[in-house]
Amino acid sequence: MELLETLAWIESSSCRRAHTTAYAVVQAVNDAVRRSTAYTSGTANHCTAVMHPGPSRLAVVAAATTFGASFAIAQTATPFVQTPFAMPPYKNLRVLSRDITRPQLLGTMKFFSQSLGVRCTYCHVGTEGQPLSAFDFVSDAKDHKVIARDMLRLVLHLNAEHLPAITGLPDAKVSCFTCHRGATKPLTDPPPDTPNTVPPPTADPAPKKPQPNQAEAVS
Ligand code: HEC
Ligand code: HEC
Numbered sequence: 001m002e003l004l005e006t007l008a009w010i011e012s013s014s015c016r017r018a019h020t021t022a023y024a025v026v027q028a029v030n031d032a033v034r035r036s037t038a039y040t041s042g043t044a045n046h047c048t049a050v051m052h053p054g055p056s057r058l059a060v061v062a063a064a065t066t067f068g069a070s071f072a073i074a075q076t077a078t079p080f081v082q083t084p085f086a087m088p089p090y091k092n093l094r095v096l097s098r099d100i101t102r103p104q105l106l107g108t109m110k111f112f113s114q115s116l117g118v119r120c121t122y123c124h125v126g127t128e129g130q131p132l133s134a135f136d137f138v139s140d141a142k143d144h145k146v147i148a149r150d151m152l153r154l155v156l157h158l159n160a161e162h163l164p165a166i167t168g169l170p171d172a173k174v175s176c177f178t179c180h181r182g183a184t185k186p187l188t189d190p191p192p193d194t195p196n197t198v199p200p201p202t203a204d205p206a207p208k209k210p211q212p213n214q215a216e217a218v219s
Pocket of ligand 2: 112116148151153176177
């Protein structure tokens with residue numbers, strides 16, 4: 001059940017878009033890293049490239065492009081051996097499927113990071129600037145990771161039961177981004193400049209001055 005829900009969630013359109021982008025970036029970064037020699041700086045750039053918060057698809061792609069270019073320059077030194085990180089089998093997955101592939105897992109993790117506007121260290125034990133292979137992703141020592149796991153349960157539950165029941169739409173979905181929008185603390189109140197009321201609909205169905213996008217309806 002959980003496995004199916006998780007896969008459905010990952011395959012849902014909003015997630016899949018972020019997921020596909022993130023995966024493309026990982027591939028680009030991995031290709032660049034494989035060709036390169038400077039792993040430490042590469043890791044730092046990797047995190048910058050994929051962790052950029054907000055409406056970041058362009059920023060992510062741009063960062064990945066820059067990243068690839070910087071590695072193209074570094075190609076003349078000794079051959080590089082990539083230190084693996086986040087390799088399966090995963091040891092401490094309690095909500096995500098244990099059969100999840102590495103690209104799916106990393107795509108999900110990048111989606112979490114982008115949704116909250118944070119980097120891996122927000123939830124995982126590790127030191128910024130150190131290679132990701134030195135991180136302890138298995139550990140549950142950080143409260144944020146434990147909360148994130150419960151948030152994941154919340155999302156799966158909403159999508160599997162509440163939203164389809166309320167809307168009648170099997171595909172109605174929320175994700176981390178629906179609430180978080182690039183911040184760790186979702187807004188609970190409208191921003192101060194939000195209008196108090198929406199103007200009432202006009203009594204006259206035919207506006208006196210047609211707007212460009214209404215021309216068809218008026219003529
Ligand atoms: C908002 C919190 C959060 C962020 C940010 C985050 N993760 Fe995770 N990560 C989790 C949670 C929660 C789990 C466990 C999921 C479960 O129990 O099913 C996890 C599990 C993992 C695992 C599996 C470890 C194992 O063997 O059990 C890896 C690897 C991982 N994350 C890598 C990353 C990487 C790389 C990043 C940065 C790109 C990242 N995570 C960012 C919350 C986060
Ligand atoms: C229905 C809205 C909603 C969804 C969906 C949601 N969250 Fe949250 N999340 C919240 C709220 C509300 C808080 C509490 C923020 C506060 O303390 O003010 C929160 C807090 C958190 C925190 C703790 C932040 C802190 O500073 O203490 C983490 C970590 C987190 N969420 C991760 C996630 C992840 C990962 C997902 C997707 C799997 C997710 N959330 C989905 C509403 C949501």
